[in-house]
Amino acid sequence: METDNITVAGTQVSLSDLDKFYEWGERARNEATELTLQFQELSQNAFPEDDSWAFLVNVLAWGDGQRFVLPKFKRNNTPGDASLALRSSAYHLSKEDVWQAIECIRSLKEIGLAFASKVIRIADPSQAATLDSVLQEGLSLQDNKEDHLRFLAICKSLKAELDHLEHHDLLPARNLSLADCEMIIYAHFKHRRGSTRQRGPRA
Numbered sequence: 351m352e353t354d355n356i357t358v359a360g361t362q363v364s365l366s367d368l369d370k371f372y373e374w375g376e377r378a379r380n381e382a383t384e385l386t387l388q389f390q391e392l393s394q395n396a397f398p399e400d401d402s403w404a405f406l407v408n409v410l411a412w413g414d415g416q417r418f419v420l421p422k423f424k425r426n427n428t429p430g431d432a433s434l435a436l437r438s439s440a441y442h443l444s445k446e447d448v449w450q451a452i453e454c455i456r457s458l459k460e461i462g463l464a465f466a467s468k469v470i471r472i473a474d475p476s477q478a479a480t481l482d483s484v485l486q487e488g489l490s491l492q493d494n495k496e497d498h499l500r501f502l503a504i505c506k507s508l509k510a511e512l513d514h515l516e517h518h519d520l521l522p523a524r525n526l527s528l529a530d531c532e533m534i535i536y537a538h539f540k541h542r543r544g545s546t547r548q549r550g551p552r553a
Contacts, residue, residue, distance in 0.1 A: 356511055358538050359489060359504060365515075371537035372530070379533060381412055385472045389436075397437045399429035406432050406458075406469065413468040413480075419460060426459035436473075443474045448502065449495060451478070463493050475529030479505045485532070488539035505531040 355362045363371075388405050392398070410420045439454040448470060455466035463481075470478045481491060481501040489504065491497035508531040526534075 356508075356515075358508060359535050361538070363538065368534065371534045371541070374537045374541075375533040378412075379530070382472055382475070382529065385409055385412060386475060389473045392436060393440050397433045397440070399433040402433040402436050403429035405436070409469050409472050410465060412472075413465060419465060422460040423458070431458055436469075439470060439473060443470070443477070446477060448474075448478050449499065452498075463495075463498065467498060471529050471532070475527040477528060478502075479528045479532035482536075484536055484539055484543075488535075488542070501532075502528065504535070508535065 355364055356368060357363070358368070358371075385405070385408060388408070392401055392405055395401070406423070407420065410423060435454050435458050438457075439451040442448075442451040442454060451470045451473070452463070452466045455461055455469045456463065458466075461469075464483070467478065467480045468482075471480045479502055481493070481498050485491070485501065486493060486497075489501065491501060505528045509526060509528060512526055512531070
């Protein structure tokens with residue numbers, strides 16, 4: 351049975367608002383897609399060190415880490431470190447072990463859980479999502495393994511609800527990834543706070 355509302359993070363949201371949330375994140379979503387394609391190319395080429403380094407720098411910049419995290423990351427890691435972390439994370443993603451993939455990125459110095467999850471969300475948006483400070487506040491979650499896994503479950507629940515929509519012309523519901531669902535929830539909380547700024551430094 352078709353409905354005019356859907357549950358987003360425990361709140362009933364109209365399908366028209368859901369479309370607005372999806373469209374609001376278009377720029378950040380397009381930039382993320384470009385980075386995902388870079389990761390796929392790295393994987394095909396066995397993660398060359400310099401290219402792996404450049405990829406991580408780009409992801410940290412995309413994730414608003416260029417001011418504080420990026421300088422420390424550059425000082426305390428090497429291209430070899432970057433290559434090893436990405437190669438190891440790709441292996442665990444192939445086994446559908448998102449948390450262990452995140453842990454591989456966290457092995458890099460100066461990279462915490464939020465930024466590690468952003469890297470993995472870029473690497474495989476079909477099975478990963480980022481729990482950043484906006485989402486932690488909105489969902490009353492903490493920056494730890496248990497709550498990150500809870501957030502993945504929330505994204506999966508939203509995706510399942512969207513997948514079961516009988517008909518909806520605007521939102522490409524049945525093609526959304528977990529990362530898309532994350533961005534819809536993120537937009538929902540940003541709009542509730544009255545902010546129109548999209549995620550990402552170039553937004």
